[in-house]
Amino acid sequence: MLSADPEKNAREAAPSEIPPRSLPLSDVVPRLALDGLRQVYEGRAVVDDVSIEVAPGEIVCLLGPSGCGKSTTLRIAAGVERQDAGAVAIDGETVSDPRRHRPPEARNVGLVFQDFALFPHLRVAENIAFGLKRADRAAHAGRVDELLRQVGLDGYGPKYPHQLSGGEQQRVALARALAPRPRVMLMDEPFSGLDKRLRDEVRDEALSVLKAEGAGVLLVTHEPEEAMRMADRIALMRSGRIVQVGAPYHIYNYPADRQAAAFFSDLNVIRARARSRQLETPFGLFLTPGLEDGQEVDIVIRPQHLKIDPDVGQGGPRPSAANGAPARGAVERARFMGSDSLIEVRMDHDGSVLRATVPGAWLPERGAGLWLSLRRDRCFVFPAD
Incomplete structure (x- = not known):
């Protein structure tokens, strides 16, 4: 698994691997x-x-x-x-x-x-x-x-x-x-x-x-x-x-x-292809030093980690190291779920639908413009299925 944080990937020569087996907890004999x-x-x-x-x-x-x-x-x-x-x-x-x-x-x-x-x-x-x-x-x-x-x-x-x-x-x-x-x-x-x-x-x-x-x-x-x-x-x-x-x-x-x-939550998946050890996406550049050119990958992010900004007609928010570049879409559907609201957004660049959750009750009208950004520290990059 690769981190989607460009600074972290720049520091690391290769993605770390999580061992499939449990490691000894201590010198105590296990029950x-x-x-x-x-x-x-x-x-x-x-x-x-x-x-x-x-x-x-x-x-x-x-x-x-x-x-x-x-x-x-x-x-x-x-x-x-x-x-x-x-x-x-x-x-x-x-x-x-x-x-x-x-x-x-x-x-x-x-x-x-x-x-x-x-x-x-x-x-x-x-x-x-x-x-x-x-x-x-x-x-x-x-x-x-x-x-x-x-x-x-x-x-x-x-x-x-x-x-x-x-x-x-x-x-x-x-x-x-x-x-x-x-x-x-x-x-x-x-x-x-x-x-x-x-x-x-x-x-x-x-x-x-x-x-x-x-x-x-x-x-x-x-x-x-x-x-x-x-x-x-x-x-x-x-x-x-x-x-x-x-x-x-x-x-x-x-x-x-x-x-x-x-297995633990809904996911948004953004497909991209590696070129020159990086991924070019509508949400900005992702550095992936461990991938070969031409390899397809999935950028994965949970709905609660998408950042939403309303489109007020003055362009999106400025790109940042924490959130990358924003991409525009329009509200497809909004539902109140009790403790939070689920907003489905159809993206302008490819027509895909991304889901975002926000705390409390917020139900923008269908068709309303929104800018979405990805929290880089909450993204995962995996080889495409």
Whole structure:
């Protein structure tokens, strides 16, 4: 990936690359380590060389579209499925590789799924205690009360699951998984069955409980917002492979490729062709020292990073190092989206439509002239698809 900042590119001889694998966090032994996992179904690798580490108390979100191999990776980590290649280790001890395979019940992992799977004939307290060894249940009665307080259900022990709301049932499922103090917590789309308001509330409460317990958490989701909200690090997965790993800020602001950028938000894409190590566009010159002449590239920018100036008939704003040169267009459509407004602008130079968002309510009339500029520090330049 190249920066679209001309000064930055002038300082750098070549674009930096983001490593596809996670790097060691510290000298602390990871709670969970997946190393080179591979799983093949009907001749197709649904999990292909996946390596992830999860530290104690860390929440890592495995993020990607449906069918990319996220849930299969989670099932391999749990021991429900056995990989064709690679290894799984918990607290530095290998529990699965080509020579050995420890079953799920012997791995000290907690499992939470979209389906709460509570036992309807057992009370809440009995559901939570089910994960404890039979000989320990009486001795650990206090553990059940402690977890009920942690998940905000103090006093709910005598109730049955059908007497609870969906959010309350999900909290019970979380408490049950935490009851035996697992070293690793594996969660597969755990909040997707809840409505948005309730999902945010339960998710935030679950986050605080998981952090307090100190387990390493690997959470599967296809929702970028959920991953950004919960994760210490995000592992972005596509077609069975990890394409980028990093903190939410890093993975959002320094995407590995155009698809990675598009997974987190809408994009505007401007096609250009490199000549003499630069791109000539209606928005000014972009320096691209790492590209060969004739190579087509996409300049990518999110709608919130376009700068808008009304056309008052006196020409556009002056070009600047921060925003390049402005290009003129006319309003195609304007919609109020709640916290901001979405403006679609048809550009004069090629008839393409670019989308810009502005805070609050601003709805210019169709056909009104606008000047658009690109924030250079928020542009990405990728090889054209």
